[in-house]
Amino acid sequence: MIICTQLIMIPLGAEAEEKQVKDLFSYINTHQDEFVQNLKDWLAVPSDSSDPELREELTRMINIAADRIKSLGARVEVIDMGSEKLHNGQIIPFPPAILAELGKDPTKGTVCFYGHVDVQPAKKEDGWSTDPYTLTEINGNLYGRGATDNKGPVLAWIHAVETYKALKKDIPVNLKFIIEGVEETGSPGLEDLIEKHIHFFSDVDYIVISDNVRLSKKPALTYGTRGNAYFFVEVEGGKKDLHSGTFGGILHEPMRDLVYILANLVDSSGQILIPGMYDDVAPLTKEEQKLYDDIEFDLEEHKNSSCVDTYLYNTSDEVLKHLWRYPSLSIHGIEGAFSDTGSKTVIPSKVTGKFSIRQVPNMKIPVVEKQVEKYIEDVFARLHSPNKVTVSLKIGAVPWLANIDDPQYTAAKNAITKVFDITPDMIRDGSTIPLAKTFQDLTKKSVLMLPIGGADDGEHSQNEKISRFNYIEGTKVFACFFQELSKLHGDPINGMPLKN
Ligand SMILES: NCC(=O)N[C@@H](Cc1c[nH]cn1)C(=O)O
Ligand SMILES: [Zn+2]
Ligand SMILES: [Zn+2]
Numbered sequence: 283m284i285i286c287t288q289l290i291m292i293p294l295g296a297e298a299e300e301k302q303v304k305d306l307f308s309y310i311n312t313h314q315d316e317f318v319q320n321l322k323d324w325l326a327v328p329s330d331s332s333d334p335e336l337r338e339e340l341t342r343m344i345n346i347a348a349d350r351i352k353s354l355g356a357r358v359e360v361i362d363m364g365s366e367k368l369h370n371g372q373i374i375p376f377p378p379a380i381l382a383e384l385g386k387d388p389t390k391g392t393v394c395f396y397g398h399v400d401v402q403p404a405k406k407e408d409g410w411s412t413d414p415y416t417l418t419e420i421n422g423n424l425y426g427r428g429a430t431d432n433k434g435p436v437l438a439w440i441h442a443v444e445t446y447k448a449l450k451k452d453i454p455v456n457l458k459f460i461i462e463g464v465e466e467t468g469s470p471g472l473e474d475l476i477e478k479h480i481h482f483f484s485d486v487d488y489i490v491i492s493d494n495v496r497l498s499k500k501p502a503l504t505y506g507t508r509g510n511a512y513f514f515v516e517v518e519g520g521k522k523d524l525h526s527g528t529f530g531g532i533l534h535e536p537m538r539d540l541v542y543i544l545a546n547l548v549d550s551s552g553q554i555l556i557p558g559m560y561d562d563v564a565p566l567t568k569e570e571q572k573l574y575d576d577i578e579f580d581l582e583e584h585k586n587s588s589c590v591d592t593y594l595y596n597t598s599d600e601v602l603k604h605l606w607r608y609p610s611l612s613i614h615g616i617e618g619a620f621s622d623t624g625s626k627t628v629i630p631s632k633v634t635g636k637f638s639i640r641q642v643p644n645m646k647i648p649v650v651e652k653q654v655e656k657y658i659e660d661v662f663a664r665l666h667s668p669n670k671v672t673v674s675l676k677i678g679a680v681p682w683l684a685n686i687d688d689p690q691y692t693a694a695k696n697a698i699t700k701v702f703d704i705t706p707d708m709i710r711d712g713s714t715i716p717l718a719k720t721f722q723d724l725t726k727k728s729v730l731m732l733p734i735g736g737a738d739d740g741e742h743s744q745n746e747k748i749s750r751f752n753y754i755e756g757t758k759v760f761a762c763f764f765q766e767l768s769k770l771h772g773d774p775i776n777g778m779p780l781k782n
Contacts, residue, residue, distance in 0.1 A: 299765070302451065303700060306761045309445050314754045317441050318424060320350075321753070322417035324399070324433045325426035331377070331400035331464045334368060340377040343399045344463050347436070348380050351459055354443050356384035361479075363464075363471045369514070369617075369634070377463030379475055381482055384443065385456035391771030393690075393764070394458035394486045394727075396717065397436035397493060398465035401428040402742045409744040423747040430735035430748040435492035436461065438734055438753060442760035454768030458486055465493070468512065468677030469716040476717070476724050483725040487771065488690040490763075491718060492756075494711040495735040500578050501698045501759075503691060504731035505684040506606065506710035507718055509641030511650050512677035515543060515658060518632040518670045526627045533629065534667040537619060540635050543671070546661045547637060548611040552594040552604070554639065556657045559609060559650070564643040566607070574602055577707050587738035605712035609645060613637045638677070640712060647678040682718035683710075688728040689770040697762035701755055713741070734759060 294302065310317075329343035330336045344360065352358045363376035377400070385392075404414035404427035412418040414427040424434070446453045460482075462472055476483070496502045517536040524533070548554050579598045585591060595601045604610065617634040620626045639650060655673050662671045684691075686708060698706045711731070722729050734756025740746045 302765070303762060305449055305451070306445055307758055309449055310441070310754060310757050310761065313441075313445075313448075314750070317437065317754065317757065318417070318419070318750065320441070321424060321429065321434055321437055322426075324437060325417045325428055326415055328404075328415050329377075329400050329428070329463065330403050331467045332403055334372065334374050337374050337377065340400055340463050341375070344377050344380060344461070347399050347461050348382075350437075350440055351380065351382045351384075351461070354384055354440065354447060356382040356457070356459070358382040361475065363475065366470065376471055379463070379472065380459060380461040381479060382459040382461075383457065383482075384459075385453060386485075387456055389772075390454065390456050391487045391767055392456040392458060392485050393488045393490055393767065394460060394483065395436075395439050396460045396462075396489060396491050396721065397439070398432050398462050399428075399436060400463040400466050401431070401433070402466050404744075404746070411745055414746075419750065422751060423749050424753060425745055425747040427746055429746050430495060430739035431741040431746065432465070432493045434748040434753050435734050435756065438757040439490075439492065439760050441757045442764070445757070445761055446764070453764060455764045455771070456485075458482070465716065468510070468679055470677075472717055473720050473724070476720060480724065483727060486725065486727050488688075488767065489721050489725065489727050489729045490690070491715055491729065491731045492734055492760075493715055494713060494731055494733045495739050495741060496733050496737050497707060497709045498578055498580060498583065498737055500707050501702050501704060502707040502709045502733060503686075503694050503698075504709050504711050504733055505686045505691075507682050507715050507731070508606065508609075508712050509645070509647070509679045509681040509719070510638050510677055510714040510716075511641055511647055511654075511675060511679075512636070512638040513654055514634050514636055514674050514676055515540065516632065516634040516672045516674075517543075518672075519629075520631045523631050524629045526629050529629055534665075534669055535629050536633050536669050537616075537630055539662065539665055539667050539669055539671070540616065540633050542665060543658055543661050544613050544616075544635050544637065547613065552610065554609060554611045556611075556653050558653045559639070562644045562646060562649065563608060566603075570607070573708060574599055577602065577709060584737065606710035607642050609642055610640045610712075611637060612640075640714070641679070641681050643681050643683060645681070647675070647680060651675045651678070677716070679714045679716035680719045682715065682722065682729070684722075684729055684731075688730070690728055690730045690767060693766035693770050694730055694732050694759075694763055696766040697759050700762045700766070701758045732759070732763070 327343040329340040348360050359381045360378045365375045417426040517540045519536040581598045614636040618630050658673050
């Protein structure tokens with residue numbers, strides 16, 4: 283910790299630092315019920331960014347988050363993000379985004395926290411055991427949509443700052459926030475926002491994201507994520523749905539064409555069938571292999587938490603590589619198809635298949651897009667169908683890899699060691715933070731991913747949760763991280779040079 287008098291930096295002595303950590307931890311422990319209540323309030327807002335009907339709720343959620351950050355004493359800007367045109371032609375407003383700053387001391391490092399307050403869809407009837415929008419605590423777990431992805435971690439960061447304020451302690455770093463409401467739909471418009479507000483990042487030294495989970499019970503730091511290329515493939519026959527008794531047998535049915543296309547994208551061993559898809563995948567180096575060897579990963583525990591008995595691969599090494607460094611293709615759904623209970627005898631006139639390909643270094647989205655278009659055209663040609671097929675790329679998010687030698691990785695390791703008395707695993711993540719690489723490329727600043735959620739949190743799934751333990755200890759990690767970062771910042775040997 284550093285006390286600042288005018289422009290002279292005096293490091294806190296070891297004893298004072300120890301006392302400060304004790305005070306911070308004690309405050310966080312005694313206020314944990316309040317922190318859980320705050321999460322309960324946030325989870326009650328159904329801020330699902332994929333449902334146009336819930337757009338007002340999403341905007342309300344952004345305003346709640348903005349007010350909370352304002353209450354820290356931060357200067358907050360709520361920025362209008364314009365509107366979006368949906369697949370069906372409807373135009374609806376995007377939720378605003380938040381840019382905020384707290385502290386402008388030139389002798390301190392500046393950390394920008396990026397997070398999102400939109401969530402994936404959730405309905406009780408999808409198979410949730412509790413109401414997804416009512417935080418329910420069972421056996422030390424806090425269940426609810428957004429608990430771990432990403433409302434819990436965003437609040438934990440805010441609570442870490444609040445802890446310093448409540449104890450009237452000097453926050454050892456300047457803080458900035460960028461909070462958005464469309465991450466789950468690929469962060470449309472956010473790249474433009476960063477470009478337009480690039481001056482906001484000029485004094486930022488470090489960017490931190492806490493929007494993924496650990497690989498096991500062991501705390502971890504994440505240094506890479508996959509990207510995602512999300513496609514819609516639409517097959518259109520006539521202009522209206524038809525009776526399968528009156529018309530079945532005389533038509534080229536759009537659904538049959540679409541199912542044929544989808545079934546030809548990936549084989550039963552997980553191999554993507556689109557020619558060229560693996561051409562640009564980065565070769566495995568000895569250094570990368572060494573990182574896999576050092577990771578604590580229990581394949582059986584992983585299968586247990588996913589509730590799947592058999593994976594495509596049998597060894598931990600293969601599973602991790604296929605999650606982190608190879609592309610994968612997943613088929614997500616079909617819009618326009620009959621999907622309710624009952625037995626409707628319809629022939630849908632227009633159906634849209636949705637699939638995505640997780641991207642890895644050194645794949646290029648425009649190349650993938652062309653390969654997908656050409657392949658679907660070729661597969662469709664085999665059907666000699668008069669129907670109309672249209673392929674469109676809806677999300678093009680690129681993969682991200684960090685420089686783990688950056689001082690903020692050391693600061694995060696030290697913070698985790700203070701809280702858990704353990705050295706974290708260095709991991710990658712198979713999911714996507716669309717903005718991670720954008721931040722790195724546009725701002726040229728170091729990006730760190732510091733997950734606080736557990737491997738079994740069930741992001742995007744039924745019964746999403748964060749454990750009370752991880753939520754509260756994660757708050758402590760963030761509070762310690764500020765302190766550890768301030769020790770390295772300005773250290774010409776182990777850290778960054780001071781800003782002038
Ligand atoms: N917690 C991060 C996350 O879930 N990100 C989404 C982002 C995305 C990618 N394509 C569409 N949305 C993910 O699915 O990885
Ligand atoms: Zn997320
Ligand atoms: Zn998510």
